[in-house]
């Protein structure tokens with residue numbers, strides 16, 4: 582199959598977005614990071630509807646149609662970057678204040694409905710690698726191939742901490758681990774589209790695998806399948 586739909590779901594900081602991107606590059610497919618879409622909506626909510634340390638969910642729901650999300654290739658075509666209402670927010674959405682709020686925004690059913698519709702539209706013609714939490718279960722239950730990526734919480738916290746250290750000098754490993762645990766909990770327990778492994782997904786636990794080893798495994802599976 583030349584234009585498959587490939588789903589990558591799993592826990593935060595397992596590298597699933599990186600593998601999805603590398604795979605898309607290798608085979609000439611398009612990569613969509615759906616976590617970035619939930620993060621962009623969260624950024625909009627923080628900028629416009631944030632009062633007393635909480636997001637005004639009702640105001641956000643009413644104004645969902647004002648949120649326009651696009652992906653555009655960067656100048657050397659190495660990455661698909663996300664734009665929120667025509668502004669490049671690729672780096673901004675990775676900051677810790679967004680990580681702290683994003684799972685609360687992602688559990689709002691109206692937000693999910695709004696984004697899932699766009700995700701299905703982007704991927705409908707195939708040739709796509711999409712990563713998130715509900716791609717193989719909800720967005721594309723008939724995807725041609727599904728991966729579910731996991732790793733131990735300690736390993737994931739370590740990896741995310743190293744990423745964050747460049748951006749936030751004072752953050753601690755403990756804070757990062759707490760945030761991951763909280764997001765996992767909210768993502769797994771929400772009513773709409775909770776994080777769960779699709780029954781037909783290939784499970785990869787990369788706690789003890791390097792990035793290269795994990796990617797090698799993924800490529801083998803893809804080559805065997807298509």
Ligand code: C5P
Pocket residue numbers: 593594615616617619620683684685687688712713714715716764765768
């Ligand atoms: O993948 P990333 O960690 O950037 O995703 C941020 C958050 O967005 C997740 O913790 C989850 O709450 C939400 N998300 C989701 N469904 C997706 C992708 C992300 O609920 N398909």
